[in-house]
Amino acid sequence: xxNLLNEMDGHCLAEQGGCNAIExxxxxxxxxxxxxxxxxxxPTAKKKMVGPWIFFDxxxxxxxxxxQGVNVPPHPHIGLATVTYLFxxxxxxxxxxxxxxxxxxxxxxxxxGRGIVHSERExxxxxxxxxxxxxxxxxxxxxADIPSVSINDVAVRVLxxxxxxxxxxxPVFSPALYxxxxxxxxxxxxxxxxxxxxxxxxxxxxxxxxxxxxQGSMAILGxxxxxxxxxxxxxxxxxxGGESLGKRFIEWNFVASCKxxxxxxxxxxxxxxxxxxxxxxxxxxxxP
Numbered sequence: 706x707x708n709l710l711n712e713m714d715g716h717c718l719a720e721q722g723g724c725n726a727i728e729x730x731x732x733x734x735x736x737x738x739x740x741x742x743x744x745x746x747x748p749t750a751k752k753k754m755v756g757p758w759i760f761f762d763x764x765x766x767x768x769x770x771x772x773q774g775v776n777v778p779p780h781p782h783i784g785l786a787t788v789t790y791l792f793x794x795x796x797x798x799x800x801x802x803x804x805x806x807x808x809x810x811x812x813x814x815x816x817x818g819r820g821i822v823h824s825e826r827e828x829x830x831x832x833x834x835x836x837x838x839x840x841x842x843x844x845x846x847x848x849a850d851i852p853s854v855s856i857n858d859v860a861v862r863v864l865x866x867x868x869x870x871x872x873x874x875x876p877v878f879s880p881a882l883y884x885x886x887x888x889x890x891x892x893x894x895x896x897x898x899x900x901x902x903x904x905x906x907x908x909x910x911x912x913x914x915x916x917x918x919x920q921g922s923m924a925i926l927g928x929x930x931x932x933x934x935x936x937x938x939x940x941x942x943x944x945x946g947g948e949s950l951g952k953r954f955i956e957w958n959f960v961a962s963c964k965x966x967x968x969x970x971x972x973x974x975x976x977x978x979x980x981x982x983x984x985x986x987x988x989x990x991x992x993p
Contacts, residue, residue, distance in 0.1 A: 726914040726932060731903075731923040736762065746905065746923045748955060755903035755925065756947030757879050759785070759960055763907070763921075766793060778988035781979045782816070783970045784837050784953070784960035786878060789814040790864060790885075792907070792941075801980035804843045811848025813864055813875050817841065837962060846875050859894045861886045866947065868897035881947035888936035895933045899946035902926040909940025957993060 731752065733744035747761035748754065755761075764775075775796060789796065789808055796808045800816060808814050852863050852871040861868075865875045865883035873883075882899045888911070896902065904913070904924045911918050911934040918924045918934075926932055934942070953960050959967045973979055975992050 726927055726929055727916055727918075728925045728927050730916075730918065731925065733763070733921055744921060747903070752925055753955070754901075754950065754953065755945055756899060756901040757881050757950050758903065758945045758947070759953060759955065761903070761905070761923070761945065763905075778990050779982045779985055780958055780990040781970065781974050782958050783966060784962070785958070786815060786817040788865070788875075788883070790883075798843075799982050799985050800841075800843055801982050802841055802843055803983050805984065806843070806845050808845075809848070811851065811862075813844075813846045813851065815844040815846075815875055817844075817876075817878070837966075844876055846873075850874055856886075856894060857892070859886055859888050859892050861894070864943075877947075879948060879950060882945065884944045886942050886944075888934075888940045888942070890936055890938045890940075893933055893935045895931065896926075896944055897946075898930045900928075900948045902932075902944060902946035904934070905943050905945070907941040907943060909942075910937040911935060911940055911942060912937055 729751065731746045731749055733746050735742050736745040743762040743764040745760070745762050748759060753759070779801075789798070790813050791808055791810045793810055798804065798806045798808055798814055798816075806814065852873060854861050854863070854869045854871055856869055862885045863869065863871050863873050863883075864885060865873050865877055866881050867873070868882060868884055880900075882897060882902070884897065886894055888894060888909075896904070902925075904911075904918060904926060906918050906920050906922055908920050910920060913924065913932065913934050916924075917937060951962075953962060954964050954967055956967050956971070959970045961967050961970075971992060
């Protein structure tokens with residue numbers, strides 16, 4: 706199973722056209738998400754967010770013995786629009802709205818709203834305060850409905866936002882960008898522009914100006930509009946980006962524009978005031 710859900714040191718690498726093409730390169734650290742580990746690239750000590758993206762995790766690929774799999778008990782969120790995208794495998798999403806949705810390769814899950822609780826099991830983005838406190842909602846977009854384009858023979862999927870003349874049907878609540886592309890060795894791709902961008906190499910490696918970005922690394926791109934990558938081998942990349950949301954406070958699964966909202970969420974979760982997940986009421990992740 707391989708899945709992309711959105712502290713490391715970085716360093717400046719290259720210049721292109723008088724502007725930094727790469728501001729820093731982030732290396733993943735291992736984070737525990739309740740029973741399984743992921744490679745976490747955001748947030749970091751030096752880079753808290755890329756546009757509206759505040760968490761960026763990848764898990765897998767891995768194989769589970771029969772009867773085992775990803776088992777994340779119910780846990781709460783505030784101030785987050787969580788995006789789940791699978792390259793391979795399958796997950797079962799359940800939440801306090803009563804949603805039960807299998808997620809398969811190419812599908813996108815988007816969960817938003819204050820005080821929502823969800824779990825992730827094996828199968829058996831906000832700018833304004835009104836969005837930060839919006840009612841919980843769940844959106845599932847199947848792989849067939851995600852727009853795909855060919856850019857100089859490079860296969861690109863526009864998962865969220867608008868790029869290359871097409872727009873994704875996945876809702877966004879502030880200007881956001883999320884694309885996936887697969888390149889063969891030697892192929893080039895001009896990246897779409899955004900106020901802030903992070904280039905993650907899922908597999909393979911790409912050249913950018915005089916630098917190489919290796920598998921598992923995220924290059925935080927400078928504000929040069931024209932950025933072109935070239936694949937050093939068979940490569941898969943994702944690009945995230947968009948407009949900055951300004952300062953956000955982060956504590957566990959809680960994100961907010963003010964600390965009072967986080968303190969209230971902590972108190973509510975510890976006191977059992979969050980809604981339960983129908984069909985998954987027995988377990989939960991305690992506040993750390």
